[in-house]
């Protein structure tokens with residue numbers, strides 16, 4: 321269930337408010353519709369539908385991430401990326417499993433040559449290239465590719481019964497979508513080595529203590545509610561400045577400290593070329609709420 325304070329909005333039309341010459345005009349604007357999705361449910365929730373909620377929907381296989389599901393997920397993410405009324409997204413699964421990993425049945429008979437020539441799973445990384453913030457709301461299993469998918473998101477929330485792990489070692493392989501890299505950056509070498517080399521998952525409390533997740537909620541809908549609430553708060557800010565802030569924060573992962581600080585400084589300076597920076601500071605001085613143009 322969605323939080324009662326947050327309204328669901330249907331696809332097809334977005335209510336947009338444009339401000340020009342001192343006039344405020346609210347109009348209905350047609351949006352490009354989503355391609356038909358079989359394995360991902362995509363809805364707009366939150367205030368005025370400004371949060372894109374993505375729910376993995378392959379329950380019988382515990383949301384194992386086979387190619388059709390990942391194609392659907394990327395199509396839905398791209399749709400929300402290009403929908404100017406959406407400011408942030410939430411990615412969730414079922415109560416039993418966020419995702420139990422890459423699809424082992426799909427991988428069972430693959431060869432090295434095929435994987436190498438087709439750069440198998442490389443396209444998954446597009447999730448991490450999303451410019452709008454994504455919050456992973458994890459209940460149950462986030463194993464292998466499931467844990468890696470959560471780590472491609474910007475914030476992870478989980479329920480008390482969540483299990484995060486990289487069990488690839490137990491099936492004769494190693495993580496292939498960031499489990500040895502993002503996990504190590506997030507929780508440090510010692511715990512990452514333990515998880516990757518034993519394959520034994522960790523629970524919510526340990527994930528919180530290690531910095532893998534930002535908050536733990538009671539298991540179930542509370543996790544999604546909490547994530548939507550945070551996404552709604554993020555989407556209440558200037559969408560332009562939010563993206564610049566995400567880009568600057570991500571530089572902490574991708575670069576040295578000196579390069580990251582330089583990126584931050586350039587983006588900070590650049591906010592002064594935007595209407596929203598001027599509006600934000602002016603609204604503070606005038607003791608009123610800012611009105612964002614995303615410009």
Ligand code: CAA
Pocket residue numbers: 380381382384385420421422423424425441461463464465466468487488491494495496497499
């Ligand atoms: N791939 C394909 N199918 C999977 C799957 C996966 N990763 N995980 C679960 N399933 C399927 C099961 O085969 C089963 O299907 P059937 O009913 O057709 O037999 C169904 O989902 C339910 O699973 P279980 O009966 O196993 O459920 P359980 O509650 O007994 O156990 C579990 C749950 C502990 C998560 C167990 O399913 C499991 O260990 N799954 C595999 C976890 C794993 O090894 N993940 C890593 C995959 S490799 C990877 O992700 C590589 C990478 O880095 C990208």
